[in-house]
Amino acid sequence: MKIGKETLPRTAISTSDEHTIVVRGRNLCTELIGKVSFTDYFHLLVTGRMPDAAGTAVLDATLVAIAEHGLVPSVQASRMTLAAAPDAMQGAVAAGILGCGSVILGASETAGRLFSEIDQRAGSDGDLDEAALAVLGEYRQARKAIPGYGHPLHKERDPRVDALFEVARTHGADLRFVAIAEAVERVIPQVLGKELKLNVSAAIPAVLLGIGFPLPALKGVPILARTAGLIAHLNEELEKSIGFALSYQASREVVYEGEVPAGFGGAH
Helix, strand or coil: CCCCCCCCCCCCCEEECCCCEEECCEEHHHHHCCCCCHHHHHHHHHHCCCCCHHHHHHHHHHHHHHCCCCCCHHHHHHHHHHHHCCCCHHHHHHHHHCCCECCCECHHHHHHHHHHHHHHHHCCCCCHHHHHHHHHHHHHHCCCCCCCECCCCCCCCCHHHHHHHHHHHHCCCCCHHHHHHHHHHHHHHHHHCCCCCECHHHHHHHHHHHHCCCHHHCCHHHHHHHHHHHHHHHHHHHHCCCHHHHHHHHHHCCCCCCCCCCCHHHCC
C-alpha cells in the first residue's frame, strides 16, 4: 500500500562515492573539515546554506545559553540511567533527550509558533502590541499556556534573554521577532492580570527566527545544545557517580497512598 506522495526516498543533505563525501553540495574533506565551525556546519546541515556573520553569532550564542541547566529532570534521568548501565552512554543520552517536550526544551518551538502567529496577524505595518493582545486573547480563550514567559527562579527577566538580544543587536540580526517577544511581555498583564517576564525559551526563537532559522527545526537547537551538557554530566557521572544517590533521594520522599493488605507494616 502506498502512503504519501513519494515512491522513492530522496535527500538533499548528503551523498558519496568512492572518493568524495558530499554534504549540502560541498566536499566534506576539502571544503568543510577544518574550514568551518560546528555551529556553521549545523546551520548548513539544517538550512542548506552557510550562515552570515549575524547567523553564526546568534546560533552560537543560543547553543551556549541552553547547553547546561543543572540537575534538571532530563539530566537526572541520564545520570541514573548511566549509573545502572555504565557501558551505555548512548542510552543515557537518549534517556535525557526523550524527555524533551512542551515543559522541558520544547517551549522554544511553541514560543516560535506563537511569534509567527503574531507576525502574520500584524502584517508588515500592523501594531505589534495589538496583534499580540489579539493572539494571546485567543490563547487564553482556548486555555493554552503562553510559552516562554515566567520562570520559577528569575522573577525579573531571565538574564539570558538580554544577553541573547544583545548578541542579535550587536551583530545586526533582524530584530522583528525580538520586538514581537517584547510586545507579548508588555501585553501579558492585560490578558493574565499579572506580569510574566521573558525567559530563555522565548528568547531563543526571537533571535533565531531573525536570522532565518526554520521554525519547524527550532526544537532541535535546545536538543543539540542540551546533548553537550548531558555528555558533560555523564562524563562526571563516570568519574564520580551520583546516579544512585539521586534515586535514593527520590525514594526517600515517596509517600504511598494506596491500600495495604492486613498485617503489612503492623497494619490490622
